[in-house]
Amino acid sequence: xxxxLTARGKERRRQLMEFAAAxxxxxxxxxxxxxxxxxxxxxxxxxFYWYFSSKEELFLEILRQAQHELRRRQQQAIGEEPxxxxxxxxxxxxxxSWLAENRHLFTLFQxxxxxxxxxxxxxxxxxxxxxDVVRHVKEGIVAGRIRDTDPLVLTHAVLGVTNxxxxxxxxxxxxxxxxxxxAAVAFxxxxxxxx
Amino acid sequence: xxxxLTARGKERRRQLMEFAAAxxxxxxxxxxxxxxxxxxxxxxxxxFYWYFSSKEELFLEILRQAQHELRRRQQQAIGEEPxxxxxxxxxxxxxxSWLAENRHLFTLFQxxxxxxxxxxxxxxxxxxxxxDVVRHVKEGIVAGRIRDTDPLVLTHAVLGVTNxxxxxxxxxxxxxxxxxxxAAVAFxxxxxxxx
DNA sequence: GGGGTTCTTGACCGAGCGGTCATGAACCCC
DNA sequence: GGGGTTCATGACCGCTCGGTCAAGAACCCC
Numbered sequence: 001x002x003x004x005l006t007a008r009g010k011e012r013r014r015q016l017m018e019f020a021a022a023x024x025x026x027x028x029x030x031x032x033x034x035x036x037x038x039x040x041x042x043x044x045x046x047x048f049y050w051y052f053s054s055k056e057e058l059f060l061e062i063l064r065q066a067q068h069e070l071r072r073r074q075q076q077a078i079g080e081e082p083x084x085x086x087x088x089x090x091x092x093x094x095x096x097s098w099l100a101e102n103r104h105l106f107t108l109f110q111x112x113x114x115x116x117x118x119x120x121x122x123x124x125x126x127x128x129x130x131x132d133v134v135r136h137v138k139e140g141i142v143a144g145r146i147r148d149t150d151p152l153v154l155t156h157a158v159l160g161v162t163n164x165x166x167x168x169x170x171x172x173x174x175x176x177x178x179x180x181x182x183a184a185v186a187f188x189x190x191x192x193x194x195x
Numbered sequence: 196x197x198x199x200l201t202a203r204g205k206e207r208r209r210q211l212m213e214f215a216a217a218x219x220x221x222x223x224x225x226x227x228x229x230x231x232x233x234x235x236x237x238x239x240x241x242x243f244y245w246y247f248s249s250k251e252e253l254f255l256e257i258l259r260q261a262q263h264e265l266r267r268r269q270q271q272a273i274g275e276e277p278x279x280x281x282x283x284x285x286x287x288x289x290x291x292s293w294l295a296e297n298r299h300l301f302t303l304f305q306x307x308x309x310x311x312x313x314x315x316x317x318x319x320x321x322x323x324x325x326x327d328v329v330r331h332v333k334e335g336i337v338a339g340r341i342r343d344t345d346p347l348v349l350t351h352a353v354l355g356v357t358n359x360x361x362x363x364x365x366x367x368x369x370x371x372x373x374x375x376x377x378a379a380v381a382f383x384x385x386x387x388x389x390x
Numbered sequence: 391g392g393g394g395t396t397c398t399t400g401a402c403c404g405a406g407c408g409g410t411c412a413t414g415a416a417c418c419c420c
Numbered sequence: 421g422g423g424g425t426t427c428a429t430g431a432c433c434g435c436t437c438g439g440t441c442a443a444g445a446a447c448c449c450c
Binding site: 026027028029030031067085088107108110111113114115116117123135140143144146147148149150153154156158159160161162163164165167168169172183184186187188189190191192193194195 | 221222223225226260283302303305306308309310311312318323332335339340341342343344345348349351352353354355356357358359360363364367378379381382383384385386387388389390
């Protein structure tokens with residue numbers, strides 16, 4: 001748990017997290033036992049408790065890291081873009097492509113949101129990403145390019161569209177991420193209204 | 196399980212479902228044991244297995260009924276309204292107020308979506324509601340009142356906005372359902388764009 | 391009030407869980 | 421090659437879980 005890890009150790013830990021995340025997403029967190037994880041990795045049980053102090057801690061770690069990666073990807077995509085509306089668009093596109101590549105982690109987000117044990121941790125991470133978007137929205141409002149309403153509301157609306165479309169069209173229908181991203185961007189900009 | 200139930204029996208069954216739904220939402224489905232449910236109701240374990248053949252069946256039944264209620268509420272709100280855009284709006288408002296009164300059931304929807312055992316059943320119910328909205332959207336497109344894009348995409352975008360705003364503003368911030376509904380409707384109509 | 395049906399009890403079961411630990415292998419630096 | 425650290429084993433523990441069942445209470449209709 002609180003050990004100094006060698007390069008070998010860190011790699012082992014990473015593999016455990018990756019494998020466990022896949023099992024959790026496929027089978028559910030509770031139905032997936034520690035025994036199942038270590039058997040799947042072909043190691044003894046002690047290995048698990050060498051790297052993690054509990055099953056719960058492992059899950060929280062997976063969550064934390066996934067949120068971190070997603071945010072990095074967003075920031076990387078946005079770069080130095082000056083236009084706030086375009087920043088929002090780039091964020092949506094980055095999220096879509098990350099979600100397409102990591103659908104199993106999205107499932108874990110969903111599970112975490114449904115269990116009080118994990119939802120606070122999820123919230124904390126998501127608030128960071130929300131703040132990013134809120135900043136762009138505020139800028140857009142000041143520039144008169146975005147409707148003058150509560151920026152937090154607009155931000156969550158954008159997130160809602162992005163996540164829901166990702167789930168229904170990328171995950172369940174296997175549509176390409178960039179097409180779904182196009183649709184999400186269009187909806188966020190204009191809603192249902194024609195031109 | 197497959198018994199003829201008297202009025203008394205049906206009431207008992209209803210109470211069990213209600214109590215279990217509350218516990219599932221608060222504690223999670225897996226962490227809530229059958230023993231905990233029957234103790235909370237002050238009855239013996241046999242009662243549970245008289246009314247339900249398994250914990251899983253109970254959960255599916257709760258899910259089914261919740262989806263049924265939500266849909267009924269939507270259809271009731273829409274009534275005979277002729278304007279398709281207005282029908283969509285009324286649907287959003289009805290969903291918001293139902294969600295505000297049944298946030299625990301929304302939590303169960305979320306959990307169900309995260310576990311493969313339950314998500315098919317959830318999907319089936321949601322597809323019905325989706326079809327309703329798709330019909331309104333198509334009408335709106337024909338009338339030239341809605342952007343001419345894949346109606347299914349537009350529908351899911353509307354659902355995404357509604358659910359996400361409900362969760363973040365009604366559940367987590369306790370804002371009044373009708374105000375959140377206003378925001379959702381506005382976003383769905385115009386998106387981010389000003390006027 | 392007899393007899394069939396509906397409902398209730400709670401001790402009990404086998405299985406599986408998360409987590410521990412004594413023991414030792416592998417590795418690394420001197 | 422000795423000695424400290426890191427990593428690995430898997431039998432084992434206490435416990436709780438979902439589910440069963442023999443027994444009987446409550447209810448209902450004739």
